[in-house]
Amino acid sequence: MLNPTAGQKANGLVRMAQEGDRVVVRARVSGLTPNSEHGFHVHEKGDCSAPDASSAGEHLNPQGKPHGAPHADHHAGDLPSLKADAAGVAATSFEVKGTLLGAGAADLMGKALVVHADPDDYMTQPSGNSGKRIACGVIASPVKPGGLGGNAEGSKTIPKQM
Template sequence: MNRMISLTTLATAALLSACSSVGERGAMASGPMATATLEPTRGNTAAGTVTFQQVGDRVLVTAKVSGLKPNQEHGMHVHEKGDCSSGDGMSTGGHFNPDAKPHGPQGGDHHAGDMPALTADANGNANASFQLTGVSVGGGAADLVGHGLIVHAAPDDYKTQPTGNSGARIACGVVKLS
């Protein structure tokens, strides 16, 4: 019986130690956060919030967007300039691309601003969570902070250079440290 209690005590201590270590590593791995508040461009209804958090060498992206075309994919990209003043989103310039790479999906060569598409449900709402590589929040050449975030009217084909043929810019926001 004492041996069973000792084994249980050891197992509990090992489990608590492992949880503590994971918690400490998780806290150390998490870094700065940034947020883009998306507003509709002229004549559109898409709006929402996208957060970016540095987690180790990756950036965790969480998006919540409404006012999209129901049951459709919409391209979403970080653009060069943090300027949504034009009304049509064109003041953000082209895709953010500090390494002069071709446009493409996350699995291959791609612009720093290339991201997975948003998929709207039957009510025109999209909730997405994914990780990006090759970018950062709050420092370095591929820092997303200060750049424009655009949601497009159409899906990204991940082939057409340099834009992905994603159509009109239906929502615009600026990525800001939060």
């Protein structure tokens, strides 16, 4: 679950599933500025307790790489930007290659997902100049089997539509 930071409206649900050597991500975020783009990143600490989500730390970057677009050399936490429609809703699906939902330094489990107010330029170091943090959520495992996919294999599959 993504919850708004202080004074913001952005919120949503992100579902992740391990498929081989990649993580499939499906997200639906509302309360965004209509017809806009928003930076979307995994941050190093699974802590959204600060009113501005600064407690989540910086982008996940255990390999010490530069900030960049997902198709180029980049931080482990650099994700594709969210693109909101005219109603301020962004729905997206993508894959993150080479990351696992485990407990290691480069894994996503236990880290924070952050939505930013502005687009990510994928160039400015170290964060892409994507502005303040408007929503934050901690990446956690499903509460019970079937929690993601609605079936006995719930943690292995996720619905294709959100």
